[in-house]
Amino acid sequence: MRDVVIVGGGPAGLGAGIYSSRALLDTVIIEKGAVGGQILTTSLIENYPGVEATDGFTLITKMKSQAEEFGCEILSSEIKKLKLEDNGTKALILGDDSTIKCKALIIASGRRPNSLNVPGEKELTGHGISYCATCDGAFFRGKEVAVIGGGNSALEEALFLTKFVEKVYIIHRRQGLRAAKIVVERCKKNEKIEFVLDTVVESFNGKGSLESLTLKNKVTGKVWEKPLTGAFMYVGWLPNSEPFKDVVFTDEKGYIVADRNMHTNVEGIYAAGDIRVSTLKQVCTATGDGAVAATSAEDYLGTFQMQ
The missing domain is CATH 3.50.50.60 (FAD/NAD(P)-binding domain)
Incomplete structure (x- = not known):
């Protein structure tokens, strides 16, 4: 049983991982692809406060190192499905059909490029x-x-x-x-x-x-x-919310609905970054979302009771 599982290793997930592991919570980030997500395809980032113009790979490498320095584990796997247990435990079915359980879950699974769906x-x-x-x-x-x-x-x-x-x-x-x-x-x-x-x-x-x-x-x-x-x-995006749709509320496009503290409709489940309904999707807002989600998860764990 982990304290916090974070799905997604992009800026939101790493931001959450830094805050959660720094709070001495047993934290693991699960990422099915390369850590960093969409930011890895970005050649120029010049609007991240405090950082001079850089590329996505360089910035994400620093974020990853910082999370790991605080003890955050990073696991490579896809998520097939999310299940809720009666006592409030969140159970994630992984790609190899194994299960990882946690008290608090932060969904930071991001989004993927859309396609035109035209011949060829x-x-x-x-x-x-x-x-x-x-x-x-x-x-x-x-x-x-x-x-x-x-x-x-x-x-x-x-x-x-x-x-x-x-x-x-x-x-x-x-x-x-x-x-x-x-x-x-x-x-x-x-x-x-x-x-x-x-x-x-x-x-x-x-x-x-x-x-x-x-x-x-x-x-x-x-x-x-x-x-x-x-x-x-570069013709738009699709949210990576499929494994969670049976549990958390989404809008008509599939983005997860969360409040300003990143709470979803389920106690102990949070959404951060590009996966949630929001008007601005930037690296700085994603890391901020992650920090808020981790802080909300920490507060929740203070009252978490196994039944």
């Missing part, structure tokens, strides 16, 4: 289609590529790609962009970036690897084929 996308993912410019950008040195999306992630990674590629086409389905004004202006000033707005991807084409995109202008109806060997996808 699934088949060519990993063969020209990527969801991580930081990971794969260097493979397209000297080539022309597309970035699909109009938010901060799309435009920030487009800027990163200009270090390697000859040209970046930012393809967005609307005329307006959702990214911060400062990021939009940086893209507009970069000679390697060209905007293709009011445009959607109809299909990804190629035999074995990406060769072109079929595009359609939503205003004029024009359809054309654009020869490109690389496409980077």
